Amino acid sequence: MLLDWGYVAVFAIVGAILAALPLLVIWLIAPRSAYPQKLETYESGVPTIGQAWSQFNVRYYLFSLVFVVFDVEIIYLYPWAVVARSGGALAFVEILIFLVILTLGLVYAWRKGALEWV
Amino acid sequence: MAATLLIDAIKSAVILGGVLTAFAYVTLLERRLLARFQLRVGPNRVGPLGLLQPLADGIKLIFKEHFVPAGADRLVYLVAPLITVVAALFVYAVIPIGPPVRLFGREVTLYVADVNIGVLLVLAASSIGVYGIILGGWASDNKYALLGGLRSSAQVISYELALGLAVLGVVLAAGSLSLVDIVRAQSHLWFIVTQPAAFVLFLIAAFAETNRAPFDLPEAEQELIAGYQTEYGGFTFAMFYLGEYVGVITMGALITTLFLGGWQGPLLPPVLWFLIKVFAVVCVFIWVRATLPRLRYDQLMALGWRVLVPAGLLNLAVTALVIVARG
Numbered sequence: 001m002l003l004d005w006g007y008v009a010v011f012a013i014v015g016a017i018l019a020a021l022p023l024l025v026i027w028l029i030a031p032r033s034a035y036p037q038k039l040e041t042y043e044s045g046v047p048t049i050g051q052a053w054s055q056f057n058v059r060y061y062l063f064s065l066v067f068v069v070f071d072v073e074i075i076y077l078y079p080w081a082v083v084a085r086s087g088g089a090l091a092f093v094e095i096l097i098f099l100v101i102l103t104l105g106l107v108y109a110w111r112k113g114a115l116e117w118v
Numbered sequence: 119m120a121a122t123l124l125i126d127a128i129k130s131a132v133i134l135g136g137v138l139t140a141f142a143y144v145t146l147l148e149r150r151l152l153a154r155f156q157l158r159v160g161p162n163r164v165g166p167l168g169l170l171q172p173l174a175d176g177i178k179l180i181f182k183e184h185f186v187p188a189g190a191d192r193l194v195y196l197v198a199p200l201i202t203v204v205a206a207l208f209v210y211a212v213i214p215i216g217p218p219v220r221l222f223g224r225e226v227t228l229y230v231a232d233v234n235i236g237v238l239l240v241l242a243a244s245s246i247g248v249y250g251i252i253l254g255g256w257a258s259d260n261k262y263a264l265l266g267g268l269r270s271s272a273q274v275i276s277y278e279l280a281l282g283l284a285v286l287g288v289v290l291a292a293g294s295l296s297l298v299d300i301v302r303a304q305s306h307l308w309f310i311v312t313q314p315a316a317f318v319l320f321l322i323a324a325f326a327e328t329n330r331a332p333f334d335l336p337e338a339e340q341e342l343i344a345g346y347q348t349e350y351g352g353f354t355f356a357m358f359y360l361g362e363y364v365g366v367i368t369m370g371a372l373i374t375t376l377f378l379g380g381w382q383g384p385l386l387p388p389v390l391w392f393l394i395k396v397f398a399v400v401c402v403f404i405w406v407r408a409t410l411p412r413l414r415y416d417q418l419m420a421l422g423w424r425v426l427v428p429a430g431l432l433n434l435a436v437t438a439l440v441i442v443a444r445g
Binding site: 003004005006007008010011012014015016018019020022023025027029030031032033034036037039040041042043044047048051054056058060063064066067070071074077078081082083084085088089091092094095096102103106110115118 | 122123127128130131132133138151180181182183184185186187188189196198200203204208210211212230231232233237239249256258259261262263264268271272276278279282283286289290293294295323343348349352353356357399419420421423424427428431434435438441442
C-alpha cells in the first residue's frame with residue numbers, strides 16, 4: 001500500500017513536469033513584441049475603467065457557509081459506507097440518525113432563506 | 119525495486135501520453151460532432167478527415183506571442199493554468215484501465231496505483247482543479263475574468279455535494295473506496311442498474327464540475343467574453359482548454375469505472391471495452407452541449423441545492439436500507 005502511494009507521488013511529479021515544460025518552451029520560442037496598449041486589460045475595446053480588484057458582493061456567500069458544513073459531514077459518511085455491510089442494523093440506525101440531523105440542517109437553512117438568491 | 123520504479127515511470131508516461139492524445143482528439147471530436155448536430159461539416163481540411171487538425175492547433179498555439187497583462191498578478195497568473203493541468207492529469211494515477219496482464223514474464227497492472235481511498239483522491243483532485251480557474255480569473259485583474267472565476271466557485275459549492283452523495287451510493291454498494299474493487303464488484307451487474315438515481319445525479323454534477331453546457335457559466339461567451347480565460351492567450355489558454363477537456367475525459371472514465379462496469383465486457387479485450395465506454399460518455403457530453411441551453415446562475419444553484427442534494431440524501435438512505443436489509 002505504501003508503495004502504491006509512492007507510485008501516486010511519481011505520477012504527480014511526472015504530471016507536474018509535463019505541465020510545466022510547455023511554459024519553458026513558450027518562454028524560449030514564443031515571439032515578443034509587447035507595448036503598453038497591448039498589455040492593457042481587455043474591456044470590450046474601450047479604455048479600462050478602474051481595477052477588477054475592488055469590493056465585490058459575492059451573492060452566494062450563504063451557500064458557501066452551508067457548503068463547508070455539508071462537505072465535512074459527507075466526508076464522515078465515507079468510512080461508514082465502506083463498513084456498512086459488516087456494521088449491520090446498529091450502524092445503520094446510527095447513520096440514519098446522522099442523516100436525519102443532516103437533512104434537518106438542510107431544511108433549517110432552506111427555511112431561513114439561506115438557499116435563496118439574496 | 120529499481121525495476122518496479124522504472125515500470126511505474128513508463129506506465130505513468132504512457133498513461134499521460136494517452137490522456138494528452140485523447141485530449142487532442144476529443145477537441146476534434148467535439149468540433150466535428152457539434153458541426154454535424156448543426157448540419158455543418160466541421161474542420162476536415164488538415165489531413166485525412168481533419169485528423170491532423172489538433173496537431174496544427176497545438177503548433178499554432180505554441181508559436182503565439184506570450185505576454186502577461188500589465189495589471190495582472192504575474193506569479194498567480196502563470197501558476198493558475200499549471201494547477202488546472204496538474205489536477206486534471208493527477209486523477210489518472212488511480213483510474214484502472216484494465217485488469218493485470220502478463221507482459222514479458224511479469225505481472226503488470228493497468229493502473230498506476232491501487233490506493234484504498236481512490237475515490238476520495240479522485241474527488242479531491244477534481245476539486246483542486248477549480249482553484250486554477252478561480253485564481254486565474256482573479257489574477258487577470260479583468261472584470262469578466264473575475265466574474266467567471268466566481269461563477270466557477272459557485273458551481274463547485276453547489277455540485278460537489280451531489281457528486282459526493284452519488285459516489286457514496288456506489289461505495290455503499292461496492293463496500294470499498296478502491297476503484298479497482300469497485301470495478302470488480304460490478305462483474306455481475308453494473309451499478310447503473312442498481313444505482314440509477316446515483317448515476318443521474320453523478321452525470322448532472324459532472325457537467326457542472328467540468329463547466330460544460332448546460333452549466334458553462336464560467337465561460338459564457340455571450341455574457342463574459344471568455345470568462346476566466348479572457349486575459350489568457352497562446353499556450354496558457356491552451357492549458358486551461360486542456361484542463362477542461364481532460365476533465366471531460368476524466369468524468370467519462372469515472373462514470374465508466376463507477377457505473378458502467380469499468381473494463382469488463384464480453385469478447386473484446388478489457389482495455390478496448392474501457393475506451394469504448396469512455397468514448398460513449400464523452401459523446402454524451404458533446405450531445406448534451408449541442409442540445410441544452412445554458413441555465414441562469416441562480417437556477418443553477420437552486421437545482422444543485424434544492425433538487426440534487428435532497429435527492430442524493432434520499433438515494434443514500436434507501437441504498438443503505440436495502441443493503442442492511444439484505445445483509
